[in-house]
Amino acid sequence: MPMTVDSREPLPLVPAPTVARHLGAPGFTLNGRVAVTGDEAAVETVRGFLAARTGLLLGTAAEGVGIELRIEPGGAPESYTLISDAGGVAVAGADAAGLFYGIHTLIQLVRRDRDKWLIPAVRIEDAPRFAYRGVMLDVARHFFPVETVCAYIDRAAALKFNHLHLHLSDDQGWRIDLPSRPELTRRAASSSVGGDPGGFYSAEDYARIIAHAAARHMTVVPEIDMPGHTHAAGIAYPDLVETPVLTDQMRADAAAFASPLPAEGVPYTGIVVGFSSLRIGDPATDDFVADVVTDLAAMTPGPYLHIGGDEALGTDAADYAAFLAQATRAVAAAGKTPIAWHEAGAAPSLHPGTIGQYWGFVSPTGDMDAKTRAFAERGGRVILSPADAVYLDMKDAEDCPLGLTWANGPTSLHRSYAWEPGSVIPGLPEEAILGVEAPLWTETIATAADIDRMAFPRIAAAAEAAWSAPHARDWDLFRVRLGGLTALWDAYGIGFHRSDDVDWRDDDA
Known part of the structure; x- marks a missing residue:
C-alpha cells in the first residue's frame, strides 16, 4: 500500500x-x-x-x-x-x-x-511481522551505567523493538552480582577493554533496568556467555577455567588491533576472542553453571536466558557439545527457554526447544546455515542477527572513528537495510523465525554518545526488518521517511550520524 x-x-x-x-x-x-x-x-x-x-x-x-x-x-x-x-x-x-x-x-x-x-x-x-524484535547491548567489553541502558531502551522502544538482550559477561568483565557467587563481581568486574573502568549491576540495578524496560513493553534477555568468553569468570574462580589457548590467528589479530594477548590469572583488556574455556566435566564447573543460571533466572521475569556458546575455539568439540547439552538443561530446569548462538546447533543433545541466534553473514558461509537449521529441526526457533547487516558496531564507512570491519567490511545504511530475513537461511520456513535482533558490541564503544553514533540511523533499518511486512519495505522510500525523523530525533537528544544516504530535514525550522 x-x-x-x-x-x-x-x-x-x-x-x-x-x-x-x-x-x-x-x-x-x-x-x-x-x-x-x-x-x-x-x-x-x-x-x-x-x-x-x-x-x-x-x-x-x-x-x-x-x-x-x-x-x-x-x-x-x-x-x-x-x-x-x-x-x-x-x-x-x-x-x-x-x-x-x-x-x-x-x-x-x-x-x-x-x-x-x-x-x-x-x-x-x-501489526508486527515478527514477535521478537531485539537490540543487544554488550556491557561486558565496556560497562554502561543504568541510566545509559535505560536511555537505549527508550530509543529502541520508540522504533517498536520489544526485547533488550544484555551481554553480561565476557573475557573482559563480569557485570551482574549474583548471590551465590559474590566473587564474580568482587574480583572480575573492574576491568574493561583498553584499561577503561569496569563496573557491575547490583540486584537493585538490574531490577531497575527490567522495570524500565517493562514499562515500555520490552523484555530483558540476559546472557552469560559460556563455555568460551569466560576469562573474567576465571579471575574470580581460577579452578573453573582452562589455561588460555592461543593460535597464530589470535596472535595476528592482537597485532592488527594493537591488542594485548591474554595471560592466565590476569584481567583481560584486549579484544582477541576464542582463547578461553570453562573446565568441562568438572563437578565444580557444573555447580557453577547451575548456580549462575538459577540466580539469574530468579532475577529475570522474562521467558528467556541466553547462554552464549559462540567462539569457543579453545574448547574440545566433544566437550563443547556435552557442555551445551548440560547448560541448556540447566536453563530449562530454572524455568526459562534457553537461547544460544548458532554454533550450538552442532551439539546434538541440546534441550528441545532451545532457540538459536544466527550471527553469520546474510549469505551463510561454511556450515553456519546447517547449524542454524538444527535448532528448528529440534523444536526451537531462530533469531536472525546477520553480522554484515545488523551488527551496529561495524563501521558504517572506512573513515568512521569507531567500530570494526570484520563483517565483510564497513556496513553502510543501505547494506543494513537491503536484506530479507526470510532469505538468509536456506530451507528455514518463516514460522521458524522468531525474529530479528541488532547487536551492539562495545570493543570500541565506551560512552552513551558512542552508542548513539553507531546505532543511529542503522537501528532504524533493523527495526523495519523486524516489524514491517515485506510489501511495505522499500529502500528509496525508507531514505525519505527516515529523513522526516530529523527533528524528532533531535528533540529526543539522539546524537545520530547523518548518513549521506539520507536527506535529513529539520521540518521545525
Missing part, C-alpha cells in the same frame, strides 16, 4: 506500517486546548512525548476535539489502528503494547506548519 501524504512525500514513519493511507483532508491541529483521554498509562505517555516534541502540555479533560487512546482486544498481538483528521485523533491497540506502538507512530507524524503543530489526516493499520 502507498504511504503518502501527497504524491511527493511519504509519511515519516519508521518502521513502515502495514497499511497507511492519506485521507485527502485537513489534518488535526495541536494546541493547548487539546485534551488526551482514554487509557490512563497511555495518556501520560502521549502527554510526555508531545511535550518533549512540541513544548505543549496537553490537558486530560475532554472538551471537544482531542486525542483518544484505547485498548480494543481482538486484533493481532501488538497491533493498532490510528485515524486522524481535523476532528481528532483516535489510536486503538489490540493490547497495551499495540497502543504503545500506535502512540509512537502518532509522535512520528507530528509536524510544524509555520506557527502550528499538525498531525496529517491518515488511516493506519499496523
Whole structure:
C-alpha cells in the first residue's frame, strides 16, 4: 500500500506500517486546548512525548476535539489502528503494547506548519511481522551505567523493538552480582577493554533496568556467555577455567588491533576472542553453571536466558557439545527457554526447544546455515542477527572513528537495510523465525554518545526488518521517511550520524 501524504512525500514513519493511507483532508491541529483521554498509562505517555516534541502540555479533560487512546482486544498481538483528521485523533491497540506502538507512530507524524503543530489526516493499520524484535547491548567489553541502558531502551522502544538482550559477561568483565557467587563481581568486574573502568549491576540495578524496560513493553534477555568468553569468570574462580589457548590467528589479530594477548590469572583488556574455556566435566564447573543460571533466572521475569556458546575455539568439540547439552538443561530446569548462538546447533543433545541466534553473514558461509537449521529441526526457533547487516558496531564507512570491519567490511545504511530475513537461511520456513535482533558490541564503544553514533540511523533499518511486512519495505522510500525523523530525533537528544544516504530535514525550522 502507498504511504503518502501527497504524491511527493511519504509519511515519516519508521518502521513502515502495514497499511497507511492519506485521507485527502485537513489534518488535526495541536494546541493547548487539546485534551488526551482514554487509557490512563497511555495518556501520560502521549502527554510526555508531545511535550518533549512540541513544548505543549496537553490537558486530560475532554472538551471537544482531542486525542483518544484505547485498548480494543481482538486484533493481532501488538497491533493498532490510528485515524486522524481535523476532528481528532483516535489510536486503538489490540493490547497495551499495540497502543504503545500506535502512540509512537502518532509522535512520528507530528509536524510544524509555520506557527502550528499538525498531525496529517491518515488511516493506519499496523501489526508486527515478527514477535521478537531485539537490540543487544554488550556491557561486558565496556560497562554502561543504568541510566545509559535505560536511555537505549527508550530509543529502541520508540522504533517498536520489544526485547533488550544484555551481554553480561565476557573475557573482559563480569557485570551482574549474583548471590551465590559474590566473587564474580568482587574480583572480575573492574576491568574493561583498553584499561577503561569496569563496573557491575547490583540486584537493585538490574531490577531497575527490567522495570524500565517493562514499562515500555520490552523484555530483558540476559546472557552469560559460556563455555568460551569466560576469562573474567576465571579471575574470580581460577579452578573453573582452562589455561588460555592461543593460535597464530589470535596472535595476528592482537597485532592488527594493537591488542594485548591474554595471560592466565590476569584481567583481560584486549579484544582477541576464542582463547578461553570453562573446565568441562568438572563437578565444580557444573555447580557453577547451575548456580549462575538459577540466580539469574530468579532475577529475570522474562521467558528467556541466553547462554552464549559462540567462539569457543579453545574448547574440545566433544566437550563443547556435552557442555551445551548440560547448560541448556540447566536453563530449562530454572524455568526459562534457553537461547544460544548458532554454533550450538552442532551439539546434538541440546534441550528441545532451545532457540538459536544466527550471527553469520546474510549469505551463510561454511556450515553456519546447517547449524542454524538444527535448532528448528529440534523444536526451537531462530533469531536472525546477520553480522554484515545488523551488527551496529561495524563501521558504517572506512573513515568512521569507531567500530570494526570484520563483517565483510564497513556496513553502510543501505547494506543494513537491503536484506530479507526470510532469505538468509536456506530451507528455514518463516514460522521458524522468531525474529530479528541488532547487536551492539562495545570493543570500541565506551560512552552513551558512542552508542548513539553507531546505532543511529542503522537501528532504524533493523527495526523495519523486524516489524514491517515485506510489501511495505522499500529502500528509496525508507531514505525519505527516515529523513522526516530529523527533528524528532533531535528533540529526543539522539546524537545520530547523518548518513549521506539520507536527506535529513529539520521540518521545525
